[in-house]
Amino acid sequence: DVKVTQSSRYLVKRTGEKVFLECVQDMDHENMFWYRQDPGLGLRLIYFSYDVKMKEKGDIPEGYSVSREKKERFSLILESASTNQTSMYLCASSRIQGGMTQYFGPGTRLLVL
Amino acid sequence: GNSVTQMEGPVTLSEEAFLTINCTYTATGYPSLFWYVQYPGEGLQLLLKATKADDKGSNKGFEATYRKETTSFHLEKGSVQVSDSAVYFCALISNFGNEKLTFGTGTRLTIIP
Numbered sequence: 001d002v003k004v005t006q007s008s009r010y011l012v013k014r015t016g017e018k019v020f021l022e023c024v025q026d027m028d029h030e031n032m033f034w035y036r037q038d039p040g041l042g043l044r045l046i047y048f049s050y051d052v053k054m055k056e057k058g059d060i061p062e063g064y065s066v067s068r069e070k071k072e073r074f075s076l077i078l079e080s081a082s083t084n085q086t087s088m089y090l091c092a093s094s095r096i097q098g099g100m101t102q103y104f105g106p107g108t109r110l111l112v113l
Numbered sequence: 114g115n116s117v118t119q120m121e122g123p124v125t126l127s128e129e130a131f132l133t134i135n136c137t138y139t140a141t142g143y144p145s146l147f148w149y150v151q152y153p154g155e156g157l158q159l160l161l162k163a164t165k166a167d168d169k170g171s172n173k174g175f176e177a178t179y180r181k182e183t184t185s186f187h188l189e190k191g192s193v194q195v196s197d198s199a200v201y202f203c204a205l206i207s208n209f210g211n212e213k214l215t216f217g218t219g220t221r222l223t224i225i226p
Contacts, residue, residue: 004156033214042202042218043157058213090156092214101147102214104156 003027004105006091012111019078021108023091029103030096032074034058034066037088037107049074050096081112115140119203119217126193126224134188134220136177136203144205146170146179146186147214151200160188160201195224 007022025032031050035043035058045058047066055066063085067075074093078085088109092102120135138144145164149157161170166181175190186203203217 040218043214043216045213048213092157101159101162104149104158106154106156 004091004093004103006089006105006108008108009106010109010111012113013078013081014113015082017078017081017112019081019110019112021076021078021089021091021110023074023076023093023105024072025074025091025093025103026072027093027103028071029093030071031094031100031102032068033092033094033102034064034074034076035090035092036060037090043090046076081110083112086110086112115144115205115207115215117203117205117215117217119201120220122200122219123221123223126222128195128224128226129192130224132188132190132193132197132222134201134203134222136186136188136217138184138186138203138205140184140205140207140215142207143181144207146177147204147206148175148177148186148188149202149204149216151202151219153199157202193222193224195226198222198224 004025033048034046049055049068065077090107091105094100094102116139147162148160150160151157161172163170163179169178177188200219202219204214
């Protein structure tokens with residue numbers, strides 16, 4: 001079974017802190033994704049990566065950056081956390097062939113005070 | 114651009130009732146269509162998918178048929194159980210150039226005994 005793990009289930013941070021969210025997948029998938037989930041808005045793509053050191057902006061990249069130094073690991077960075085970044089963050093991975101299923105981690109619920 | 118519109122929730126049904134959650138989409142070309150489910154406290158998991166017109170995806174008693182003429186992918190189940198209580202997301206991947214999933218806003222389903 002594909003396994004996608006995220007470093008924390010819950011995080012509480014203060015405004016202005018630098019925040020790292022880590023995601024690891026064990027199926028050698030080429031693609032990895034970061035989404036945020038907010039009530040009434042569904043899931044929105046922040047960034048995705050199709051290879052090591054490669055990244056593309058999603059629909060809402062402002063205030064975020066990412067890092068992919070190894071194929072299995074994809075990090076989301078909030079350079080200076082703000083209260084409007086309080087959300088549920090979901091990581092996913094998939095193979096690179098067209099139309100492939102994305103596999104999701106359990107999510108990190110981030111509260112920024 | 115691509116978009117997914119799904120039935121607003123929340124939806125509350127009695128056990129053994131018939132379920133339909135409507136989903137329509139806008140996309141260029143021939144997208145692949147998905148239903149994901151999110152159980153309380155968990156990440157998303159694939160429920161079913163269809164990759165071409167007239168395909169029927171099915172899993173755990175749920176079904177959805179890819180209708181190109183009506184650009185729809187409605188989710189149905191003949192007899193729901195309490196354990197089906199979850200949030201359901203309709204999504205698509207365009208077959209043009211990238212692997213970004215476009216999600217609907219989600220429909221919260223509650224089944225009462």
